[in-house]
Amino acid sequence: MSEKLFKIISKVMNVNYENITDESDPSTISSWTSFNGYVLLYELESNFNVKFSIDEAMDVKNVADIKRHLKNHGVSLND
């Protein structure tokens, strides 16, 4: 499932799949603007069929945070 997550990030942020890690954040992915960050959450919501709260959305600072919130919504990432 991590693969699915990374593929979505790669597509939305227009970066190579191989360059994405749990530590990736706006400092390592230059296209990760606040707007694209929001587009990403939007895509994740529709792809994983979840709904983030505004607190969760504001809390996301890097990929690891996204994984944590997805897990809280019951999405199994099998890492």
Place this chain on the structure above:
Amino acid sequence: MDNEEPLSKYILDSEKLDINNFNKKIKVAFLSSFTINGLSESLKVKCSKKQIFCNSYVAGYNQYNQEILNSKSGLYSFLPDITFLILDTRSIFGDLFYFPYSVTKLERENFVNEKITEIINLITTFNETSNSKLIITNLSLPNYSPYGIAETKTNYSFHDAIIDFNKKLKEKLLNINSVYLFDFFKFIIKHGENNVFNFQNYFFGDIKISLNYIPYLANELMPYIISFLGLTKKCIVVDLDNTLWGGIVGEDGFDGIRLGPQPPGNAFIEFQKYLKALSQRGILLAINSKNNFNDAIQVIREHPFMILTESDFSCIKINWNNKASNMYEISKELNIGLDSFVFFDDDPINRELIRENMPEITTPELPHDPSLYSEVIQSLDDFSTFQITSEDTNRGQMYLQQKQRTESKNSMSDISDFLKKLNLKIEIKKTNTFTIPRISQLTLKTNQFNLTTKRYHEDQIKNFSEDKNILIGCAQITDKFGDNGITGVFIVKKINSDEWLLDTFLLSCRVMGREAEKAILYFIITKAKNNNIKRLKAKFIPTEKNKPIENFLPSCQFYEKDGFWIYNLDKPFNMPDFLTLSEE
């Protein structure tokens, strides 16, 4: 309704576009009272599908006042062709959006009037500073009111104030050139407030149109681009069996086809009504059908539930020929280019045949279910024009007269004999509020008999008509079959005391081949002679489509010198004697 791609796909795709792949270009600026990230990217991708490169400028969020009021702003230095100003009810109404009843009825009325004045002042400044067309949105109507069900029992309520704002804005804009209203109110009705607006988006980034609805908004802006670039389609060509009626007349017979008040016949009636409405606003209709002529024409002439009549069609091809060759024939007879056609056919093989052989023609997918045909025709954005002129609403009638002319031409052996009997009258008209929109429209749409193919918008035509160094006019052409309307345009630049230059010289395709152009040229030559001008210069700028005018200048005794065509005005110019020329 088409399902849209997610916004992220548009954003990604927009980064991959290569400017060199497009032959048409447009510059679009976006001003807004809220975050509209992703809109310019969506519009770029949609433009690219029509071979248009859209260069865009997106002003900072809620910076529209500053951008318009500062003559040195990024907006003005970008030199946009079209500027969209997108407003929302929350921003315009401010605190009154939440507390409309904290003030009196009179104060609500005054508030609306003040806001209208503010916006009109902004528009006036914009118009004085920029040549761009301005498209401004009206306001959406929220379902919410603090009064709940009592809202409708309240005099000049919160909702009334919004409706009043929209009504007044529309009335003011009716008389302002080059400013148009985008009906955002209707956009929200189409998609639903609960879908388009979501509180989370709003709190997160002042996003008042949910991300997945941004591409839908871009769809609604496309008609402005199409219309600006003169890419409006002129003719819809339809198949008959399973397109205008259900079933196959050759097999099911006159009584067996599905067309009538019972389903599925009512779906075809509905589809025909949409086609008829388009024809009444100036889109031509034609038939391209593989059928026995007598079977099919009997349905058109005699079936009690046919909405479209024979005279609604400007060209009818019912035969067993290949549909592609029929399309060529239709294009030739109506004298309009293949890229001006939309083709409706239920048969995927015919659609593929046309797409492969004539990619210029728009051939939409038709769903298998005829109850969806009307939706397809409503969703096409190819027929839009900024304004409907009286020529548009009379066009079908004019082409019908054209058909009679052609038949009359075919029945006569000698072309000059035909022209003599046509009783052609050319009346030269000056520019005024009625002719300016039509003159602009002709420069934007005419491709074939057009010497220079220069495209001019209304404000440019208006400026020309106020310039004493420019002679501009148009020609209304009538003949014994009827009035063709304003179908000729000329713009002459008075370069110096010896020379005038033909900047624009064109005739609409529907009056080509009758030598009316010679009367217009005679008028210009006479004017020039009266002003003691020595030479009339002209330039022929060849395009893929203007071959019909290629020999016009040499055939009128112009000679070529240093890249120009020149007519010495000491020579007499003979206008064919079967033409009658007059001046308004």
